[in-house]
Amino acid sequence: MTTTLHIDNTVRDFDTWKTVFDKFDRMRAEHKVLSYRVSRVREAPDRVFIDLDFATLPDAEAFRDTLRKVTASPQSQALLTSHAAHIVDVVDEQVPGATRTA
Incomplete structure (x- = not known):
């Protein structure tokens, strides 16, 4: 199983935020992010969820610590x-119609 860091952001402007988010691809790779998903709330498109998957809990914790520094920056504060x-x-995670094995 993977460990997920779930981020809930409210952004001032999604397109500007997403441009900055994309610039951190290298940092995510260096911090062992296996995959990520970016989602928006349909009724509130300024609300953004990011799920980052890691192989281990220590990897997720280390990234969360780094993220605290990033979000404290003036640039991040201007976006969030x-x-x-x-x-x-x-x-629990299931694929509908898939056969479960014990």
Whole structure:
């Protein structure tokens, strides 16, 4: 199982935020991000969820510590109106129609 860092941001302007987010691809790779998903709330498109997957809990914790420094920067503060990051555990994951094996 992977460990996921779930980020809940409210951004001032999605397109500007996304341009900056994309510039951090190298940092994500260097911090062992296996994959990520960016989602927007349909009814509130300024609300953005990012799920970053890691192989281990220590990798996720290290990235969260780095992220705290990034979000404290004046550039990030200008882009965000709110930010929260939580390490979450997947407790159940299923593919509909797939056969379960024990």
